[in-house]
Amino acid sequence: xxxxxxxxxxxxxxxxxxxxxxxxxxxxxxxxxxxxxxxxxxxxxxxxxxxxxxxxxxxxxxxxxxxxxxxxxxxxxxxxxxxxxxxxxxxxxxxxxxxxxxxxxxxxxxxxxxxxxxxxxxxxxxxxxxxxxxxxxxxxxxxxxxxxxxxxxxxxxxxxxxxxxxxxxxxxxxxxxxxxxxxxxxxxxxxxxxxxxxxxxxxxxxxxxxxxxxxxxxxxxxxxxxxxxxxxxxxxxxxxxxxxxxxxxxxxxxxxxxxxxxxxxxxxxxxxxxxxxxxxxxxxxxxxxxxxxxxxxxxxxxxxxxxxxxxxxxxxxxxxxxxxxxxxxxxxxxxxxxxxxxxxxxxxxxxxxxxxxxxxxxxxxxxxxxxx
DNA sequence: AATTTCGGCAACCGCTGGTCC
DNA sequence: GGGACCAGCGGTTGCCGAAAT
Numbered sequence: 001x002x003x004x005x006x007x008x009x010x011x012x013x014x015x016x017x018x019x020x021x022x023x024x025x026x027x028x029x030x031x032x033x034x035x036x037x038x039x040x041x042x043x044x045x046x047x048x049x050x051x052x053x054x055x056x057x058x059x060x061x062x063x064x065x066x067x068x069x070x071x072x073x074x075x076x077x078x079x080x081x082x083x084x085x086x087x088x089x090x091x092x093x094x095x096x097x098x099x100x101x102x103x104x105x106x107x108x109x110x111x112x113x114x115x116x117x118x119x120x121x122x123x124x125x126x127x128x129x130x131x132x133x134x135x136x137x138x139x140x141x142x143x144x145x146x147x148x149x150x151x152x153x154x155x156x157x158x159x160x161x162x163x164x165x166x167x168x169x170x171x172x173x174x175x176x177x178x179x180x181x182x183x184x185x186x187x188x189x190x191x192x193x194x195x196x197x198x199x200x201x202x203x204x205x206x207x208x209x210x211x212x213x214x215x216x217x218x219x220x221x222x223x224x225x226x227x228x229x230x231x232x233x234x235x236x237x238x239x240x241x242x243x244x245x246x247x248x249x250x251x252x253x254x255x256x257x258x259x260x261x262x263x264x265x266x267x268x269x270x271x272x273x274x275x276x277x278x279x280x281x282x283x284x285x286x287x288x289x290x291x292x293x294x295x296x297x298x299x300x301x302x303x304x305x306x307x308x309x310x311x312x313x314x315x316x317x318x319x320x321x322x323x324x325x326x327x328x329x330x331x332x333x334x335x336x337x338x339x340x341x342x343x344x345x346x347x348x349x350x351x352x353x354x355x356x357x358x359x360x361x362x363x364x365x366x367x368x369x370x371x372x
Numbered sequence: 373a374a375t376t377t378c379g380g381c382a383a384c385c386g387c388t389g390g391t392c393c
Numbered sequence: 394g395g396g397a398c399c400a401g402c403g404g405t406t407g408c409c410g411a412a413a414t
Contacts, residue, residue, distance in 0.1 A: 014383075016383090054383065055383085059383095086403070101403095106380095109379065
């Protein structure tokens with residue numbers, strides 16, 4: 001029985017013989033493949049066109065790199081998979097000479113198991129954590145504990161209440177208490193790489209409103225802890241509670257959906273990445289990403305693979321500035337001031353959004369992600 | 373040494389989206 | 394608009410050699 005696509009033909013299936021390979025190579029190198037459906041006949045093969053195409057793309061193409069994957073390739077796959085998910089063809093584009101099939105097989109046979117062994121969920125890239133000490137909702141717990149595990153330990157704070165970032169839900173009865181108990185202390189904000197990435201559909205959540213602001217008129221550590229939630233149009237009750245919350249450089253991610261959970265972050269460095277662009281921000285800046293500021297995809301790859309980013313710092317944040325000086329490069333436009341307005345918040349559907357974090361920009365980003 | 377189990381990988385299947393008529 | 398055709402993609406299958414029993 002032939003394939004669905006060529007049931008009228010008598011086609012061979014199974015492994016390709018060297019003779020068949022030779023015929024296919026000879027035909028394509030001299031004539032090109034043209035329409036794949038016509039290749040079998042023209043090449044003298046009793047295969048269906050689809051099979052020919054697959055054989056060529058996955059095995060016979062001259063530009064293929066054979067052999068085992070390098071550590072760098074492995075790291076690339078993990079990093080990109082974290083952002084793109086099982087989009088093997090997209091991932092393979094980051095690995096010259098590798099096919100989607102090869103990447104997929106390598107993932108399923110090796111990386112997946114390795115991540116699990118490391119306590120990382122290969123699907124979400126979240127740390128697989130115990131639930132015995134979950135004092136908040138699941139998201140909070142994961143984030144807080146993941147961060148606490150990774151961060152330099154603040155000296156004067158309880159770790160379970162010293163998150164780098166928090167999520168609260170407007171529908172949660174504990175959100176107010178949770179907000180008012182945020183223990184942010186400017187001096188203890190570690191330098192972190194934070195990537196926001198929508199992980200489904202178009203990598204862009206048209207319903208997410210992202211904003212960032214900071215009171216830049218303050219000088220002392222305590223004064224800098226003024227928290228000012230800006231014009232987040234879909235913020236509901238949390239906005240009115242915000243003035244009682246102290247932090248610096250918060251980023252609020254909220255959704256137009258009333259049932260959604262606004263996301264409040266307090267990163268010292270943060271960025272947003274999707275298939276089209278990546279931007280970073282740090283310090284006391286309000287930022288705005290617009291469509292005409294797209295960064296080329298090649299640069300995204302660089303950022304994903306080697307997220308070493310220098311962010312210009314405000315002079316008011318000297319201690320962070322000094323720390324940031326140890327980093328060395330940035331390959332995209334950066335600015336002390338840029339506004340960020342992801343996409344107008346207009347509709348009700350909420351798409352997943354992932355976040356990644358690490359505490360060392362010279363190491364792979366391999367800590368965690370979650371949906372919100 | 374024979375048999376069974378396991379794992380890697382090539383190939384297949386079915387679906388989707390784009391294009392053409 | 395819709396049907397046919399095609400390329401591309403991701404999930405799944407099944408072959409085959411290696412490892413385990």
